[in-house]
Amino acid sequence: MTDPVGVGGVVCRVGANRFLLDVAAVREVCTGIPIVRVPGVAAPVEGVANVRGTLVTVIRGGAVIGAELGGGTSPWLVVLSARAGRVGLGVDEVLPADEASATDAVVDLTVTLDRVLGEVKG
Numbered sequence: 001m002t003d004p005v006g007v008g009g010v011v012c013r014v015g016a017n018r019f020l021l022d023v024a025a026v027r028e029v030c031t032g033i034p035i036v037r038v039p040g041v042a043a044p045v046e047g048v049a050n051v052r053g054t055l056v057t058v059i060r061g062g063a064v065i066g067a068e069l070g071g072g073t074s075p076w077l078v079v080l081s082a083r084a085g086r087v088g089l090g091v092d093e094v095l096p097a098d099e100a101s102a103t104d105a106v107v108d109l110t111v112t113l114d115r116v117l118g119e120v121k122g
Contacts, residue, residue, distance in 0.1 A: 011095040011104060012078060014061040015070070018095070020104040027079045029094050035073050043069055044116050046090045051079055054086065061091040064112045065105060082113055 008023035030051060035058050037047040044063035049056045056079055062069045074090025 008097065009100050009104075009106070010078065011097065011100050012061060012076075012089070012091040013093040013095060014065065014067055014091050017062070017065055017067045018101075018104045019061075019065050020100055020106045021078065021080075021089075021109065022106075023097075025081055025109045027081045027085045030077045030079065031075060031094075033077055035077070035090060037073075046074060049077055049088065051077070051085075051088070056086055056088045058088045058090045059113075059116055061089045063116045064089060064107055064109070080109060080113075082109055087113065087117075 009020040010023055010026050010029065012019055012021060028051075033049050033051060035047045035049045038045065044059050046058040046060045049058055056077070058074070058077060060069045061074065074092065076091045076094050077088045078091060078094065079085055079088045
């Protein structure tokens, strides 16, 4: 199989939507970490999580791909290298790398995070 990113990728799923993150943009993948909701924040923000003593703002994975934003807590957290590891994506599932497909959307996190965080600031 040809790697769609070229350097490796992390395959994520939100609802029925799959997307691929460049592996260089991912600091770590976690599951079982509580995400605490913050009242009054914009819809793209799911909440905050304490990852190894660092507070990480969790953005709903659906926000980066333009999908409908669910209301539940994401079971998986993909901590990104962007913004010193203080931003993460909440996703429904992280799939094995060998399940990457040429049909998976490749997400440019630099542009996407700027857009989503701009929406949060309003």
